[in-house]
Amino acid sequence: MKLSSERILTTHVGSLPRPADVSEMLLAKEDGTLADEAAFDACMTGAVAEVVRQQVDAGVDIVSDGEMSKIGYSTYIKDRLNGFSGDSPRRVPADLALYPDYVQRIAAQGQTPKIKRAMCTGEISIRDEAPLEKDIANMKAALAGAGAVEGFMNAASPGVVSVFQPNRHYPSEDAYLEALAAVMRVEYEAIHAAGFVIQLDCPDLAMGRHTMYADESDEAFVAHAARQVEALNHALENVPAEAARLHLCWGNYEGPHVCDIELDAIYDVVMQAKPQAISFEAANPRHAHEWTVFAERGVPEDKVLMPGVIDSVSNFVEHPALVAERICRFADIVGRERVLAGADCGFATFAGFGKIDPAICYAKLRALAEGAQLATDRLW
Secondary structure, three states, X not given: OOOOXXXXXXXXXXXXOOOHHHHHHHHHHHOOOOOOHHHHHHHHHHHHHHHHHHHHHHOOOEEOOOOOOOOEOOHHHHHOEEXXXXXXXXXXXXXXXXXXXXXXXXXXXXXXXXOOOOEEEEEEEEOOOHHHHHHHHHHHHHHOOOOXXXXXXXXXXXXXXXXXXXXXOOOOHHHHHHHHHHHHHHHHHHHHHOOOEEEEEEHHHOHXXXXXXXXXXXXXXXXXXXXXXXXXHHHOOOOOHHHEEEEEOOOOOOOOOOOOOOHHHHHHHHHOOOOOEEEEOOOOOOOHHHHHHHHHHOOOOOOEEEEEEEOOOOOOOOOHHHHHHHHHHHHHHHOHHHEEEEEOOOOOOEOOOOOOOHHHHHHHHHHHHHHHHHHHHHHO
């Protein structure tokens, strides 16, 4: 993982707005109407090249493939693994359930992703490694000569797969997580072997509290989260900590978020995860104050902080001065060399869904880069 002793580096969480033709092909593949697989592959190759170029042009240092080829950051695994089928009922997050009129309104406005969330209905095994191999090849080609400092690729954690794709086969949650860890480690190790930093997407460690585990206590949820981190660490056994980053998330949607578990409650569990860098929400109104948790609890010396200093659900473009203020706040806690400037979450976590205008997304990324430069000027 690239760190800098000279300036604040910029990155983001992974997903970026997909062009219309990309979303159309992904949705066609999702509903089984995709007619031309070769055209799909060509479309994804071009889209990854373009999204990498746009990131570099915006001033992003550590770039991703935008998750162009994935229908969703966790549900994509059903196309790569055996053992998943059907669809599962949607769980309305506990905070949204408190405001049913708002739920109806956003649904009517098309602000609810319409994708399949398969269930685990059989033994999990690898079905097709070709999609991963294509993703890696597209990213390598896009990075060649692009001028980025480094590239990263996203992968679903065992825990987030278990939260989005409920178990209907294994005798226990632990057995399900163990099976997921065994197969997902192949993807993790392939991304590492290709020379990319791997980002493990782990909304299960925070958002899971007010979705799957909404009826349980905080203490019971933290116990679930600890088992999910244990499964993740097992799957990362052959990936060095400095080659991995973890994204923590309370749900990438505009809503009240009044049921979000406090960062302080899950802090110890999150810090037990193997990845060196921790990405977390620090810009939105519900979690911006929690920078104090890091200051009060202390950060292990081997961890790097990747705070969200721009949000991902609003078309407001943050002022670079505010971005710099947020960066400096964390640099004061752990030192300037242990901070990467990031975003709260992905800008397009599901294909064909998301309220961020694509052009505004890149304006926000430019503000991120400008703010990082202001922070650099202050810190060096």
